[in-house]
Structure formats: structure tokens, C-alpha cells
Amino acid sequence: MNLEILDMGFIPKEISENxxxxFEDVENLANQLPKVLGNEQIEESVLKLEIHxxxxxxxxxxxxxxMLLYSYIGHAYMWGKKNEENIIPEQIALTWHKIxxxxxxxxxxxxASxxxxxxxxxxxxxxxxxxxIEILQNFLGGVDEDWFIMIHVAIEHEAKxxxxxxxxxxxxxxxxxEKLQIALNSIKKINEIMNRMPEKCDPFIYYNRVRPYIFGWKNNPATPNGVIYEGVEEYGxxxxxxxxxxxxxxxxVxxxxxxxxxxxxxxxxREYLDEMRTYMPKEHRVLLNELDQWSMNNRKEIVKNLDHSHVEILNSIIEQVHIFRNKHLEYARVYIFEQSLTNNSNSNIVGTGGTPFMKYLDKHLQETVPSND
Ligand code: HEM
Incomplete structure (x- = not known):
């Protein structure tokens, strides 16, 4: 197992900014996205990109x-264009697929992007x-969009x-x-960061200006049959x-x-969560699968022989993960569910990943309970 990844958390060692x-045309369009989306110019802008x-x-x-730039441009195109065809033009599709x-x-x-x-x-x-910290790429921009992402980044950074x-x-x-004590302090810090989401990310703005751009094509009423990636041979x-x-x-998590x-x-x-692994960077996905095997095959035996004081701290860490999931469920309710009751604009009440999320998040919360004794 390549366990060293865990010392870094999942923040990459190096992040390219240019x-x-x-690739100047792609960098320029990505840079202009807030304006291009505001002025409804996304279709003509995309068609000017070099194809190959x-x-x-x-x-x-x-x-x-x-990957980040093509993903932002691809989603800006899909959710910012005026025509209703679910086709991503080859100016985006070919290179996006190759990457x-x-x-x-x-x-x-x-x-990851x-x-x-x-x-x-x-x-x-x-x-x-x-x-x-500052966010490199936006759809519309603004403090609510930045803060939503910044909170995720800060949690990832602490998670190492x-x-x-x-x-x-x-x-x-x-x-x-001592290692368990460090872990307990760290999850408490993660919860402090999580609590700061409402400081600068307003639920109305999130629901109406941030969230609409991050939806996918699966289980989405706007793309009932999916999306054609023009010219991509593999998809025929x-x-x-x-x-x-x-x-x-x-x-x-x-x-x-x-x-x-x-x-x-x-x-x-749970099948959905397993499917989510195919969207993670490969080395994260591989390690996660290996750790799952270790958890199933070896962990119980190790924990059985631990001193009670260690088990108590392990259980306190699990309680903190429960607190995290509880706050998270509250955000899902306040930022999405309650917004959907007062607003019709994107009232498809599934998560951006396409799940009936309230039931699912609650189930995972209930299952996060001390199990080490
Ligand atoms: C306003 C803030 C947030 C909202 C509204 C929100 C919403 C959601 C929703 C709706 C899902 C269900 C998944 C889906 O249907 O695709 C989900 C899953 C998830 N989110 Fe968030 N989220 C927020 C912040 C965060 C943050 C800061 C993290 C930290 C990394 C996070 C981590 C997760 C995880 C790990 C899952 C899988 C759930 C589990 O395993 O229990 N979320 N989120």
C-alpha cells in the first residue's frame, strides 16, 4: 500500500497555475468565464477554440x-448555453476526453478539479x-462560490x-x-472549519448561483439520455x-x-459511494480499496488487543466524525432541501451527483457510531 499519500492528505504536491x-485560447476562455456566462456568450466562445x-x-x-479548465468550460457550456441540444462540441469534447x-x-x-x-x-x-488561500477558477465568481470551495480545501489540508x-x-x-491524540485534535479542527461554511456562503446564493454549474448528466432531468461528446470515437x-x-x-471520509x-x-x-471512487484520482482510489480490504480483514484483530484508553480515544474520534456528518446533513437541508421548497429554478431535488441525498446522508450519519469495543 502506498500509505505515504496519507501524510500529504489528498492535496497534490504541485498545482499547475498555467x-x-x-493552450492560450483555453486559458483565456477559462479566465473570462464569469463574464462570458454573464453575457451569455458561451456557445460562440467555445466554437472559437482550437479543436485538436x-x-x-x-x-x-x-x-x-x-482537466480542470476543460471541465469548467464543459460545464459552463452545458449549463450556460441557450440551445437545448445535449451535445458537447468537439472543440471541448476531443481534448477533454483525451485528458x-x-x-x-x-x-x-x-x-479533484x-x-x-x-x-x-x-x-x-x-x-x-x-x-x-484563493481559488484559481470560477464559474460566476464571488465570495460565496469561493468560500464554498475554500472550506473544502481547508478541510482537505487539515485532514493530512x-x-x-x-x-x-x-x-x-x-x-x-500520542498519535491518536493528534488525530482527535485534527478532527476537532476539521469540525471547526466545517462550522464556518455559513460565514461567507449564503444558502440562496449557493443554490441559485453556485450549484447549478456543478451538476452532472446522470440522473438529471435536463439530460434524460445523457450527453453526446462530439467526435469522440470511443462513445460512437x-x-x-x-x-x-x-x-x-x-x-x-x-x-x-x-x-x-x-x-x-x-x-x-453505498453502491453510489463506491461508484464515486471512479471519479477520484487513481492513486487515491487504489489506496482506498486497499485500506478497505485491510479494514475488513485485519483491523478487528488489531483493535481487540488494544488498551481500553486507546479504544476510548478511537471512539471519541468516531464521535467527531458523527458530529461532522451531522453538520453536513444540516447543510444539505439548509443549502439545498429548504431552498428547493421556495424556489423552482433548479428544483430537481437530488444531489449534484444525482442521489436522493437526505435519506442517504442520514443513513450514513446513523451508521457512524463507536464500534471499537
Ligand atoms: C454547503 C455545504 C455542503 C452541501 C450543501 C453538501 C451537500 C452534499 C450532498 C447533497 C451530498 C450527497 C451526495 C450526492 O448526492 O452527490 C454530499 C455528500 C458528501 N459530501 Fe457534501 N456538502 C457540503 C459540504 C461538504 C464539505 C465541506 C465536505 C468536506 C469534504 C463534504 C463532503 C461530503 C462527503 C464525504 C459526502 C459523502 C457522504 C458520506 O459518506 O456520508 N461536503 N454533500
Whole structure:
């Protein structure tokens, strides 16, 4: 298992902020997206993009940047255009698909592009904190959209402490109680960050200006048969369906479930979470699957032999994950469910990933209970 990833959390080592020569048209359009969307110019702007791009010289952080730009432009096109055809023109489709193949993820906006690779430090001399990061790419822009993403980034950044220390605890062979204490402090910090969402992300703005752009094509009434990626041979000019961007594509929570021994009973909702793994960066997905195996096969035996004081801290960490899921369920209610009751504009009451989410999030909350004694 490549457990070292956990010391970094899932924030990439390097985030590219600019593609090399040959991609100026894409960089410029992405940069102008808020204006282009505001002025309803997305269709004509996309048709001016060069159709064939050479991606063979892009390194891995540049490939991620290319994925981010094409994903933003692709979604801006789909949800900002005036015509009702569900066709992504070849100016986007061909290169988007090529990049997605290289990264082994579907050609759609996923969490890795929306959050993990979409930020930089405002002042590089200063440490990481919420007030010292800025978001690289927007749809419409504005503090609510930025803050929504910034909270995710800050949680991912903090998560390296809980994930790294739980990894040290279980896999170094020394089972040091200090590592569990670090993990407990870290999940408490994650909950403090989570609590700050309403400070600058207003539910009305989120529902009406942020969320509409991140929907996918699967289980979406606007794209009942999916979407055609024009010119992509592999799809044979037939529509395909992919899920939209969602926090369910973050590896933190499933990784914590595996390390803490939290399990979710088998039902269609768990299948959805497993499907979300195909939208994660490959190395995260591989590690997650391996940790799940470890959790199923080895963890119980290890925990059986632990001192009671250790088990107590492990259970306190699980209680904090429960608090996280509880706050999260509250946000799903306030930011989406309640908004949908007062507003018709995008009242399709499934998550951006396309699930009946209230039931599903509640089930996962109820299943997050201490199970170590
Ligand atoms: C206003 C804030 C938020 C709202 C409205 C929201 C909404 C949702 C919804 C509707 C789902 C269901 C998935 C789907 O249908 O695609 C979901 C899942 C999920 N979200 Fe969020 N989310 C928010 C913030 C966050 C944050 C900050 C994180 C941190 C990484 C996060 C992590 C997750 C996870 C891990 C899942 C899977 C649920 C589970 O395993 O229990 N969300 N979210």
C-alpha cells in the first residue's frame, strides 16, 4: 500500500497555475468565464477554440490543470448555453476526453478539479489558513462560490494530520497513544472549519448561483439520455452519462471510515459511494480499496488487543466524525432541501451527483457510531 499519500492528505504536491504554449485560447476562455456566462456568450466562445490539442508533453500537474479548465468550460457550456441540444462540441469534447483517459477518470467536473487542484496561497510567505488561500477558477465568481470551495480545501489540508497520524498509529507497529491524540485534535479542527461554511456562503446564493454549474448528466432531468461528446470515437456518437461534482468524491471520509472501522450496510446508496471512487484520482482510489480490504480483514484483530484508553480515544474520534456528518446533513437541508421548497429554478431535488441525498446522508450519519469495543 502506498500509505505515504496519507501524510500529504489528498492535496497534490504541485498545482499547475498555467498551461504551456498552445493552450492560450483555453486559458483565456477559462479566465473570462464569469463574464462570458454573464453575457451569455458561451456557445460562440467555445466554437472559437482550437479543436485538436497536443497533450503529450503535459506533466501530471499540467494534465490536472488541463482537466480542470476543460471541465469548467464543459460545464459552463452545458449549463450556460441557450440551445437545448445535449451535445458537447468537439472543440471541448476531443481534448477533454483525451485528458480524462490519461488521468483514468471520466470527462466531467470532479472533486479533484473543483477543490483539490483549484487553489493557491495568497501570500506564499505566510502559512496555510482559510484567509490565506484563493481559488484559481470560477464559474460566476464571488465570495460565496469561493468560500464554498475554500472550506473544502481547508478541510482537505487539515485532514493530512488525522490521516497521517492514524496511519502511523496502525501501520508503524508502535500503537502510540500520542498519535491518536493528534488525530482527535485534527478532527476537532476539521469540525471547526466545517462550522464556518455559513460565514461567507449564503444558502440562496449557493443554490441559485453556485450549484447549478456543478451538476452532472446522470440522473438529471435536463439530460434524460445523457450527453453526446462530439467526435469522440470511443462513445460512437452515442450519449453517455456521468455523475456531477460532489463532496462524496473526497477520499477523506471513506478513508476515515476504513481506518476507524465504520461500515455502511449494503444498499443502493453505498453502491453510489463506491461508484464515486471512479471519479477520484487513481492513486487515491487504489489506496482506498486497499485500506478497505485491510479494514475488513485485519483491523478487528488489531483493535481487540488494544488498551481500553486507546479504544476510548478511537471512539471519541468516531464521535467527531458523527458530529461532522451531522453538520453536513444540516447543510444539505439548509443549502439545498429548504431552498428547493421556495424556489423552482433548479428544483430537481437530488444531489449534484444525482442521489436522493437526505435519506442517504442520514443513513450514513446513523451508521457512524463507536464500534471499537
Ligand atoms: C454547503 C455545504 C455542503 C452541501 C450543501 C453538501 C451537500 C452534499 C450532498 C447533497 C451530498 C450527497 C451526495 C450526492 O448526492 O452527490 C454530499 C455528500 C458528501 N459530501 Fe457534501 N456538502 C457540503 C459540504 C461538504 C464539505 C465541506 C465536505 C468536506 C469534504 C463534504 C463532503 C461530503 C462527503 C464525504 C459526502 C459523502 C457522504 C458520506 O459518506 O456520508 N461536503 N454533500
Amino acid at each position: 498551461l504551456p504554449e498552445g 490539442k497536443d497533450i503529450s508533453n503535459l506533466n501530471s500537474s499540467q494534465l490536472e490543470r488541463a 480524462a483517459q490519461q488521468l483514468d477518470r471520466p470527462p466531467i467536473l470532479s472533486y 473543483y477543490a483539490l487542484n483549484n487553489w493557491r496561497l495568497l501570500n506564499k510567505e505566510k502559512p496555510f489558513e482559510l484567509e490565506n 494530520h488525522i490521516l497521517g497520524s492514524l496511519k502511523d498509529y496502525f501501520f508503524n507497529g508502535s500503537f502510540e497513544i 456518437n452515442k450519449p453517455v452519462s456521468f455523475r456531477g461534482e460532489t463532496g462524496a468524491q473526497s477520499s477523506i 471513506p478513508m476515515l471510515d476504513a481506518l476507524l472501522g465504520v461500515t455502511h450496510s449494503n444498499d443502493p446508496l
